[in-house]
Amino acid sequence: MSLGRLPEHEQHILDEIERSLRRDRRLNRLMRGRRTRRGPDLRRLAARVARRAAPRGRTVALLAVVAVALMVTGLLTAAPWAIWTFAVVWPVVVFMGFRLLSRWSGDAGPPPDGR
Template sequence: MATGRLPEREQRILDEMEAALDRDHRLNRRLRAVRISFRVHSAWAASGAARGFFMAMAALASLILLVVGISTSNPGVIWAFAATWTFALLGGRRAMHHRAERRDRA
């Protein structure tokens, strides 16, 4: 792939194609609908319910790994516990930060 400016003829063709796409109202409507549905999906993924579920799963995994790590003294299990515990702590901190922001806005 070339890393320079397009030749004048190709740039003109590209500009004409972009102008034609900008005039297509049906395409613009469909693209807006895709953007809206993506935002709705993204909003659900970042919702409090989804965030709470993942945080509960991280806390549960940390607890299980803690018990297994203590009983086996396996370094791999201990490192896995450290990673999931860190994830759970940082996620909990983030959740508390979001809750405080919502409270301040209200």
């Protein structure tokens, strides 16, 4: 395949096609409205997960009780499985607790103007 300039008649045909595409208003409107995306829309995915995975009070309370039991077990017995399980469960409890408190306080996020 040649990387040089097109022959005269092919360049003329290409110019005519480009001219007709520039005049097409509907195509211009469609192209302006489209965003170039390189991957999944993470904001939309996060919003969908947040709606489905809204923590409930009983769930957070139960996980907190489990975390405290694991902490006590780990302190009294020094069992590695209890310490590691607590290390996994505790951040989940804290995260879900903050989300629950945020939902209860009615915090809907930043204002629409972005400030």
